[in-house]
Amino acid sequence: MKSETLRIYYNPRCSKCRAAVALVSERGYATELVAYLLTPPGKEELRGLLRKLGMKPFELVRTGEDEFKQYAGRTLSDEEWLDALVAHPILIERPIVVRGDKAVVARPPEKVLALL
Numbered sequence: 364m365k366s367e368t369l370r371i372y373y374n375p376r377c378s379k380c381r382a383a384v385a386l387v388s389e390r391g392y393a394t395e396l397v398a399y400l401l402t403p404p405g406k407e408e409l410r411g412l413l414r415k416l417g418m419k420p421f422e423l424v425r426t427g428e429d430e431f432k433q434y435a436g437r438t439l440s441d442e443e444w445l446d447a448l449v450a451h452p453i454l455i456e457r458p459i460v461v462r463g464d465k466a467v468v469a470r471p472p473e474k475v476l477a478l479l
Contacts, residue, residue, distance in 0.1 A: 368393040369478070372412075372459040374400055380458040382472035387460065390479055403452035406445050412459060415466035420444035423456050423468070430454055 369392050373380035387394055397404075404412065413420060420441050424431065430451040439447065448455055458469045462478045469475040 365391045365393070367462065368395050370395045370397060370461040372397045372399045372404070372455070372457060372461075374398065374457050377457055379470055379472055383458045383460060383469040383475050386469075386472055386475050387479070392479070399452055399455060399457070403449065404455075406449050409445055409448055409455075412461070412466060415461060415464055416459070416468065418468075420448060423448065424454050425456050428453050 369387055371380070371384055371387065371394050373384065373396060375381070375398060384394060384396065409420070409423075413423065416423070421439070421444050424434075424444065424447070426435075428451075430453055434447055456468050456470065458472075458475075460467055460469050460475045460478055465478055467474050467478055
C-alpha cells in the first residue's frame with residue numbers, strides 16, 4: 364500500500380464513482396471516501412476543490428439533475444453557482460479525486476490515472 368491517501372468525493376450509488384475507487388485501490392493507494400451527499404462540502408471547501416481542479420463553479424455543475432431546472436437559462440456569477448452547489452450538492456459532478464494540490468473529475472474513471 365502506498366503511503367499517500369487520495370480523497371475521493373463520490374456517490375456510492377454511482378457506477379463511475381465505484382470504478383474510480385477501484386482504479387485507485389488497484390494501484391495500491393489508500394482512499395478517504397467522502398460521500399458528499401451525506402457530508403456536503405461547504406463553500407470554502409468547494410473553492411479549494413475548484414482551485415485544485417482548475418475549474419470555474421459552473422463547470423462542476425451536473426446539468427442533467429432535476430435541481431438544475433431552477434437555474435437553467437439563468438446567468439449566475441461564480442459566487443451564485445457556489446451557493447447553488449452548497450444548497451444542492453446533487454449538482455456537484457462526481458467523482459472528484461484529490462491528490463495533494465491536484466484534483467480531477469474522474470469521468471470517465473480512467474481520468475484518475477493522470478493523478479497517479
